[in-house]
Amino acid sequence: MISRDTSAGASEEGYDGRRHAQWLAGEARADGVARRDMLRLLAAAGTAGAVASLGAPTAVAADPADSVPTAAPGIVKPLPADRFTIRGTNAETKFEALAGTGYYTPASHFFVRNHTATPRLDAKTWSLKIWGDGLKGGRAREFTLADLERLPSTSRTAFVECAGNGRSFFTTQQGQPASGTAWTLGAIGNARWRGVRLSDVLRLAGVSRHAVDVMPSGLDAEYVTDDGTNLGRVRRPLPLAKAMDDVILAYEMNGAPLPADHGHPVRLLVPAWVGIASIKWVGDIEVSSTPLYSPWNTRFYRLFGETYPPEGSAPLTHQTLKSAFELPWNAALPAGRTHHLTGRSWSATGAISHVDISTDAGRTWHKAHLKDKPRQGSWTRWTTPWHPKTPGPATLLARTTDTTGHTQPPTTTHNTQGYLFDAVVRHAVRVV
CATH class of the missing domain: 3.90.420.10 (Oxidoreductase, molybdopterin-binding domain)
Structure with a gap:
């Protein structure tokens, strides 16, 4: 056997x-x-x-x-x-x-x-x-x-x-x-x-x-x-x-x-x-x-x-863990409206526990709503509302934590072939 x-x-x-x-x-x-x-x-x-x-x-x-x-x-x-x-x-x-x-x-x-x-x-x-x-x-x-x-x-x-x-x-x-x-x-x-x-x-x-x-x-x-x-x-x-x-x-x-x-x-x-x-x-x-x-x-x-x-x-x-917004890079979002931001997070080592979102380049964070039952080795969709008031550039961040306790770091240790990037990605948008 x-x-x-x-x-x-x-x-x-x-x-x-x-x-x-x-x-x-x-x-x-x-x-x-x-x-x-x-x-x-x-x-x-x-x-x-x-x-x-x-x-x-x-x-x-x-x-x-x-x-x-x-x-x-x-x-x-x-x-x-x-x-x-x-x-x-x-x-x-x-x-x-x-x-x-x-x-x-x-x-x-x-x-x-x-x-x-x-x-x-x-x-x-x-x-x-x-x-x-x-x-x-x-x-x-x-x-x-x-x-x-x-x-x-x-x-x-x-x-x-x-x-x-x-x-x-x-x-x-x-x-x-x-x-x-x-x-x-x-x-x-x-x-x-x-x-x-x-x-x-x-x-x-x-x-x-x-x-x-x-x-x-x-x-x-x-x-x-x-x-x-x-x-x-x-x-x-x-x-x-x-x-x-x-x-x-x-x-x-x-x-x-x-x-x-x-x-x-x-x-x-x-x-x-x-x-x-x-x-x-x-x-x-x-x-x-x-x-x-x-x-x-x-x-x-x-x-x-x-x-x-x-x-x-x-x-x-094993792969690592990541999060991504379902938005184009430098997307134009009108001010004074509520936008329902969506995205996906995934981990190879555990199910998604929670996803934290920042709409002010990391100064403040709040939890996104998870749309799926989290599973290891598969992704979880999420959504969060955002009501920007002032036109100008903004940086969106999504940071996931899985059930093993792993959390996306602010930076990833460099390797020359660029494998396993797992840091929080800074997603630039424009409020117009």
Whole structure:
């Protein structure tokens, strides 16, 4: 029987340390990982010498939020300007476009995070290969979509959020540039997902007691960096304990088959974890008896910077907490009228306890009215009245606290790749 203990996922530092030790003993693989990145990780075990010169990836100033193209290469669905901001191969949801859409984000409004381009896959010919030396006898097993649909299904309401959501505020609020897509707060969507438990599929495939890591890979094109380095298909290992816990192989989103841009025909859903873990267009899953590394848990999706060791933090797992107003930036609001401000708050580690609102740049605060029953790993909508009297600039703040006691801080510790921004966002408006 496979343990469902989630301690490896909850204590990522300890898990990562054990992986390093296994690497040193020749019991781990790092296919596609640059030697410099592996050396940086090995420095954590104190065996590779001083590699501080390798450092973290160079910080690059985020692109200004208004310097965006009008089309996104490789995205299939329409991207009307009133719903999306195009950022390279990605499309960010404009938060004001969510007003009135309800609790679940419609596919027509759901953000798109692509490394390359959305593949057009035929559900009738698609199959999922489960393979690796972590299976009994080492024999691979394939599942069609029809095979998955015959298994007991499960549904889960959860948000998917890019680890870099809010990245641009490191620059605009804190004056600290960060590399990567200059998201504001719209790299998130909340949906009702339906599929089959990954644990059920792994058991059918014959996962053995020797398995330690599970690594899904996407069927989108191989990712080539700006410097010409081919990193291969997007893939990122999960500890077996997490894979056997609450991970879903999802084939439906909000009661309909997955749209192409969101993983059709099947994607992973890893609730509450950073979005990169929820691999889209999954085509194969390696089950390994040795620890696995990929560029997406070595070079990317760790925290690098002055406050972190040269090898970076442990690989990112859980997302953080945030709040956003359903208002355009610098929205014009008439004076002398009552406005019903709306927004959404979310947390990966607990349900939303309360949301505090300030309409005077943080001098005074009051509680917003919560419109939904709070749930961990999903967002909660809220509303609050505001009756501005005097024309001029104003700053709105929303600050959430979850049931674990975590509260959004005034600032976020900087990291060079701009992950996990959780500070209170200063939302500028104009009273006219």
